[in-house]
Amino acid sequence: MSEFKPQRLKLPVPGEENVYGLYEGPVPDTTTREWDFNSRLFPRRRSERKAWIYLGFFSRDFYAGMAIVDAGYIASAFCYVYIPAEKYFHEHKLTLPLGFGNAFDATLSDSWRLGPYEMLPTKEKIVVNIRGEFDLSATFALKGNGLSTIAPSDANRPFHFTYKEMSMAAEGEFSFQGRRQRFAGDCGISDYTKGYPPRKTEWNWLSLVGKTETGKSIGVNLVDKFNNGIENALWVDGKPTALSTAHFHYIRPADKSIWRILTRDNVFEARFRPFGARGENLNIGILRSQFVQPYGIFDGQIKIDGQLEKFSGYGVTEDHLALW
Numbered sequence: 001m002s003e004f005k006p007q008r009l010k011l012p013v014p015g016e017e018n019v020y021g022l023y024e025g026p027v028p029d030t031t032t033r034e035w036d037f038n039s040r041l042f043p044r045r046r047s048e049r050k051a052w053i054y055l056g057f058f059s060r061d062f063y064a065g066m067a068i069v070d071a072g073y074i075a076s077a078f079c080y081v082y083i084p085a086e087k088y089f090h091e092h093k094l095t096l097p098l099g100f101g102n103a104f105d106a107t108l109s110d111s112w113r114l115g116p117y118e119m120l121p122t123k124e125k126i127v128v129n130i131r132g133e134f135d136l137s138a139t140f141a142l143k144g145n146g147l148s149t150i151a152p153s154d155a156n157r158p159f160h161f162t163y164k165e166m167s168m169a170a171e172g173e174f175s176f177q178g179r180r181q182r183f184a185g186d187c188g189i190s191d192y193t194k195g196y197p198p199r200k201t202e203w204n205w206l207s208l209v210g211k212t213e214t215g216k217s218i219g220v221n222l223v224d225k226f227n228n229g230i231e232n233a234l235w236v237d238g239k240p241t242a243l244s245t246a247h248f249h250y251i252r253p254a255d256k257s258i259w260r261i262l263t264r265d266n267v268f269e270a271r272f273r274p275f276g277a278r279g280e281n282l283n284i285g286i287l288r289s290q291f292v293q294p295y296g297i298f299d300g301q302i303k304i305d306g307q308l309e310k311f312s313g314y315g316v317t318e319d320h321l322a323l324w
Contacts, residue, residue: 003242004147011194012150012159019159022230022242023148026163030107030194035158044196046072048157050324051106051194053119055128055140057170058209058314059187061085063295064174065278065316066128066136068112068119071324074287075099077117079130080278081174082295083181089276090176092133106194126190128172138172140188145238147221149231153196160195160227166219166235167209186217187314201226201322204248206261206272208298210313218302218311220268222246222261234268236304243267254319255279255294261317270300272317291320 005021010029012019036045052069066079075098080091094115104110112119116132123142130136146165153160170188174181189207203226209219219235222243229245244265250257255277262269274294282289298313 004240008148008150011161014158019150020152020230021150022233023150025144025148026108026142026146026165027148027161030161031105032194033105035196044158045102048072048196049106049194050197052191053108053112053121053126054191054193055119055126055138055170056189056191056207056316057138057172057183057187058189058207058295058316059183059185060314062174062181062183063275063314064136064138064172064183065293065295066117066130066138068114068117070100070104070106071287071289073098074284075114076282077114078278078280079117079134079136081134081136081181082275084275087275088179090134091278092130093280095282108192121192134174134176136172136174138170138183140190141169142190143168143238145235145240146190147231147233147240149227151195151227151230154198157196157198160193160197162191162193162195162227162231164192164207164221164231164233165190166207166221167217167238189219189221189315197226197322197324199323201320201324203227203318203320205318205320206246206248206270206315208270208313208315210298210311210315212302212304212309212311214309216304216309218313220270220302220313220315222263222268224248232263234302248317250317250319252319254292254317259294259317267303268300269302270298270311272296272298274317288323289320290322291318293318 168188171184279292
């Protein structure tokens with residue numbers, strides 16, 4: 001028997017019960033129209049629904065994080081790049097009021113475009129094009145071996161959904177002012193999120209790709225203070241396994257601290273050493289978002305089939321507080 005619930009074909013609808021849990025694979029139909037237009041004056045589509053696609057590429061030689069976010073009344077996008085050998089960092093960000101139309105359903109069947117940012121999902125891949133201050137193009141192959149989480153929200157908000165996929169085959173190119181850097185490998189991660197998170201939301205997050213001392217490929221997704229830890233999981237050579245709740249230990253400022261992260265089931269324990277961070281402090285009254293996302297290197301130990309193995313890897317952590 002699988003430790004996950006069987007794949008869902010669509011997100012919960014009003015009146016449906018027993019929906020929370022960790023599900024195999026993606027959810028093909030993520031429309032939320034039955035929830036979004038509950039009021040003419042303050043529809044959930046604007047006041048409560050939040051959706052984003054975040055893609056990351058983390059390797060020894062190159063880090064990149066990019067996202068397009070539909071936060072209802074505002075939309076935002078960002079992309080950052082870090083090249084460890086040169087200690088080179090560059091970022092661009094964009095925030096627009098009402099950046100997406102009222103009818104934008106924010107599914108993986110939609111084309112996501114905001115200013116110079118473009119993410120084009122299909123069943124097989126997500127293509128990224130960013131053209132402007134700098135150029136970045138990339139393709140992230142979707143394996144379909146990710147996990148979907150449906151978690152409770154506030155009592156008066158429907159649910160929160162996220163789909164995470166790890167160790168994706170990805171390739172692309174970054175260019176800026178004569179600098180050109182190609183990147184490729186099974187170092188990609190994706191986070192597609194859509195739902196109605198609590199008005200006040202706080203989380204710590206970890207996303208890493210790496211290798212064990214015996215050469216096994218691993219991907220890890222962990223969260224604390226959010227989604228009841230339902231989404232926590234480990235991928236070994238592409239096969240996912242659920243993990244318990246996690247604890248993150250660090251001292252602010254988050255990008256200056258060595259982090260220690262472990263799971264209660266003693267399957268995963270890691271040290272994280274940041275190279276730097278991408279952060280933001282957004283306050284437009286009805287919506288506030290403060291976060292810092294350090295990027296860097298991991299080392300630790302992980303239990304696979306009852307045996308402890310040392311590992312090393314690359315990725316990000318996050319310290320996030322939002323009022324939305």
